[in-house]
Amino acid sequence: MRLVADRLGKLWGQQTVLVNQPGAGGALAARAVAEAPPDGYTLFMALASAFVVLPELQTNLPFNVNDFVPVGFVGEVPMAIAVSPTFQVHSLADLIAQSKRQPGGLNAAVAFRGGVPHLTTELFRTRSGANLTTIHYPSSAQSMTDVISGRVQIILEGLGGPVGGGQVKVLAVASPERLASRPDVPAVSETIPGFAASGWYVLVAPPRTPARIARKLNDDLRAVLALPEVKDKFGELNTSTRSLSPEQVGEFIRSEQQLWKPIVKRLGLPPQ
Numbered sequence: 368m369r370l371v372a373d374r375l376g377k378l379w380g381q382q383t384v385l386v387n388q389p390g391a392g393g394a395l396a397a398r399a400v401a402e403a404p405p406d407g408y409t410l411f412m413a414l415a416s417a418f419v420v421l422p423e424l425q426t427n428l429p430f431n432v433n434d435f436v437p438v439g440f441v442g443e444v445p446m447a448i449a450v451s452p453t454f455q456v457h458s459l460a461d462l463i464a465q466s467k468r469q470p471g472g473l474n475a476a477v478a479f480r481g482g483v484p485h486l487t488t489e490l491f492r493t494r495s496g497a498n499l500t501t502i503h504y505p506s507s508a509q510s511m512t513d514v515i516s517g518r519v520q521i522i523l524e525g526l527g528g529p530v531g532g533g534q535v536k537v538l539a540v541a542s543p544e545r546l547a548s549r550p551d552v553p554a555v556s557e558t559i560p561g562f563a564a565s566g567w568y569v570l571v572a573p574p575r576t577p578a579r580i581a582r583k584l585n586d587d588l589r590a591v592l593a594l595p596e597v598k599d600k601f602g603e604l605n606t607s608t609r610s611l612s613p614e615q616v617g618e619f620i621r622s623e624q625q626l627w628k629p630i631v632k633r634l635g636l637p638p639q
Contacts, residue, residue, distance in 0.1 A: 374591040401430035407580040419627040434574035437616035439588035443567035444527035445542035449535040453517040472498030475521040476510035
């Protein structure tokens with residue numbers, strides 16, 4: 368968002384201020400924007416979890432995430448299925464078969480309960496029939512350390528993070544098809560038809576923001592995302608974008624909610 372906000376400020380000829388407001392699984396940042404004036408001057412860079420997990424785990428939120436006005440699609444990072452470099456499997460099909468053969472199955476490292484990697488791990492388990500036990504960690508760094516060392520065999524994480532750095536074996540990416548930047552890595556859908564999962568970021572405005580403001584912001588965001596230097600930086604981060612209208616962003620969010628809501632319920636994550 369810092370990259371995007373800086374370019375938007377230059378386009379608008381005025382300073383943009385990026386406020387990092389963590390806490391309560393994203394609820395604090397979402398509430399701040401929900402209560403902001405609907406004038407287009409305060410926006411929310413929302414992670415996928417803000418729309419698909421937050422309302423399921425925090426049922427007493429003083430706002431409805433579906434009341435935010437969609438502005439634009441910023442980016443997405445496909446989930447990747449990777450294994451320890453010492454684990455002797457070389458394809459996704461091999462991994463699934465090995466999990467069924469090995470007594471007790473295999474262990475999968477997961478950081479942050481309820482995050483997209485956690486949901487993707489459960490979706491993979493459900494769709495593939497793999498015999499997996501989830502091992503939870505307080506941070507991605509700790510989970511990666513145990514996978515690299517071979518203490519845990521599997522990790523599902525965004526390709527834009529350490530998973531893409533070469534320290535683990537990436538067996539497949541959960542993009543709809545192979546990535547142009549990683550043509551040697553199969554898509555999960557080649558083994559599990561229709562399987563796709565990504566961590567994504569969208570820009571939304573406070574409830575009741577007029578449609579004309581959302582359209583103007585959408586036009587400017589798409590102009591920034593089309594800049595060569597922005598596209599190059601996104602490529603370095605294994606991040607892609609989609610040229611969507613505000614209405615299409617709303618449709619995308621609803622489709623993701625439909626995909627992940629049953630998974631969240633199946634995991635039985637405790638309300639916060």
